[in-house]
Amino acid sequence: MLYQSEGSQAIAKAVALCRPKVICAYPITPQTHIVEKAGELVRSGQLDGCEFINVESEMAALSVAIGAQSAGVRSYTATSSQGVLYMAEAVYNASGMELPIVMTLGNRAVGAPINIWNDHSDAMAVKDAGWIMLFAETNQEAVDLHIQAFKIAETVKSPVMVCVDGFILTHAYDRIDMPSQDEVDAFLPPYNPETYLDTHDPVAMGAMVSPEYFTEVRYLAHLRKKDSLEVIRRIGNEFAKQFGRDSGGLLHEYNTENAETIIVAMGSMVGTIKDLTDELNAEGEKFGVLSIASYRPFPAAAVAESLKNAEKIIVVEKAFALGVGGILSAEIRLALNGGAVVTVVAGLGGRNITKQMLRECFLSKTDEETVFLGLKRDVISREYRPNC
Amino acid sequence: MSELTLGGRTVQATSDRPNTLTSGHRACQGCGEALGARCVIDAAHKAVNGKIAVVNATGCLEVFSCAYPENSWGVPWLHSLFGNAAAAATGVAAAMRLSGREDVRVIAQGGDGGTVDIGMGTLSGMFERNDDVLYVCYDNQAYMNTGVQRSGATLALARTATTLPNGSYMGSDRKTGKFMPQIAMAHEIPYTATASISNIPDLEEKIEKAINIRGAKYVHVHVPCPLGWGYPPSETIKIARLAVRSGLFPLFEAEYGKVVKSLPIDEIVPAEAYLKPQRRFAHLFGKNVPRDEADFLQNIADSNIRKYGLKSGGIQND
Structure with a gap:
């Protein structure tokens, strides 16, 4: 119904x-x-x-x-x-x-x-x-x-x-x-x-x-x-x-086959990311999206297979380990037996994830390993005093 | 106490006792809890023709009875966690009701730590919803399984591994210990009782009564621990009896929050008669013990005797 x-x-x-x-x-x-x-x-x-x-x-x-x-x-x-x-x-x-x-x-x-x-x-x-x-x-x-x-x-x-x-x-x-x-x-x-x-x-x-x-x-x-x-x-x-709905399984692949860059994510933000990559691909980019449907157990072999031809992998995640970095990213890296993975930490504590923020991030040429999407730098520079 | 006629025999004294907690378990010699649990579960089993399921909190009773690949229980038995026995029992009781097995009665059991401390939230929830569960606490007044640390039920001034008397510090703080039966009564559940392993006929009678009532029931059983209390294993029943006779462990029943019956003490003894044989109270009988410390537990005993009418033929409201 x-x-x-x-x-x-x-x-x-x-x-x-x-x-x-x-x-x-x-x-x-x-x-x-x-x-x-x-x-x-x-x-x-x-x-x-x-x-x-x-x-x-x-x-x-x-x-x-x-x-x-x-x-x-x-x-x-x-x-x-x-x-x-x-x-x-x-x-x-x-x-x-x-x-x-x-x-x-x-x-x-x-x-x-x-x-x-x-x-x-x-x-x-x-x-x-x-x-x-x-x-x-x-x-x-x-x-x-x-x-x-x-x-x-x-x-x-x-x-x-x-x-x-x-x-x-x-x-x-x-x-x-x-x-x-x-x-x-x-x-x-x-x-x-x-x-x-x-x-x-x-x-x-x-x-x-x-x-x-x-x-x-x-x-x-x-x-x-x-x-x-x-x-x-x-x-x-x-x-x-x-x-008639392919809503379960281990992974959901979206345009991954010929993608140069694959975005990996979980949950509701996948919809936003798919929308954005559609726009980017219409502009001539080659983005694909890999959504992890079964996070536990982790489908490492299927993930590796899906990502094997990607030139760049960006993992967008809504959590991270303090003092360590991305959690899903680490598992993706392990599934790939190493290799470069960019971590984008986004949407913490309900902060909106917009297509505009992600667009800048996905197209950025920076070699930063971990990016905090929309981080207010002025707050950080005002509050952060190294202890040592 | 009933006459020792054949018909008046306890479940434990009959040749066909259910033996729900079989021998070969790993309890210490003279363990009051092992005896208490066997009497309770046997009595319940017999009262409802074996239609019982038991949920056990983590603690001595669980550890000594279910070490894989052995297990001592002759009844369907579930151990989940330390603080959730009452909640898990609520789930078991609901499942029985919803799968056409209303005749199966559910018992949750645990030690004093699992009951009055870490499990009190789930126990209070079970009482408040009036779930169809009989909860039995075997009270040995400390965390025995982890090496005799103080619990909320530890009697005032007792020596435990975390209340070692030192100089002017005289052992566990001067509270009376959290007395769970009164807290159960405050929930106005259908039935609350206390029992002692020194009076098996009384204990069995209370379990038989409780298991046949629908709704939340609570029975608090006093079970001495030779290792934790510091007395010879052969003295467990005697120590349990002295607790009752001194007034430090009153035996009574309550319905919907009101005491309806108490068991008068056959022979009142001073608190000292109960306390002195136990190493956990030895520091109260040394030199230079302040008078008010020495009298503190006697005052609790006297107060119990007055409150529950233990001298005067007890309370008889039924």
């Missing part, structure tokens, strides 16, 4: 179509509209057989989902920023226990200084927690990725985080093609776990593992996570076949 919807409300509707039995949430901006809508869908009877549980913290939100999923039912929660850090211990726990929980991360900066607006610092803070992490470019993709997320999670026994840019997507009204319940039911089978808390066949979940076996447990988890790359690709293809 085509209709006009706020991103958050469409996400909640898509989640409801996946028939979770437990939705638990603690409010945090900009995730709030998602859980408000989810609660409404449960209480109005539109999502039958589901409980919406208001909890007292993000730690409890994910823990309730952990308990419910351990007892054998499909569970969902959503958070942002400080919230994902407050539940960080449970984030690791859910993946270590191989619980296929789906969580939306409405991406937002992490304080201090406190800031409620969008960047990717929150996702980067939990990038190594063992979750599959998918990034949505548009609200249509956000809808589609949530439907795929449950199927991926349950196929590979891993929690999946769907990363959706706070405000830019969560609060934006877009044209959404919402699948019907029958279509989603045909795509996503009922949850049928192998191991769960069952009085007829008691199991102990969450055992302590000593040095004797810990390496093996982690190595197996590593292998399974790497194997899930193929599953993410396959389920993306299945979705495309059934729904």
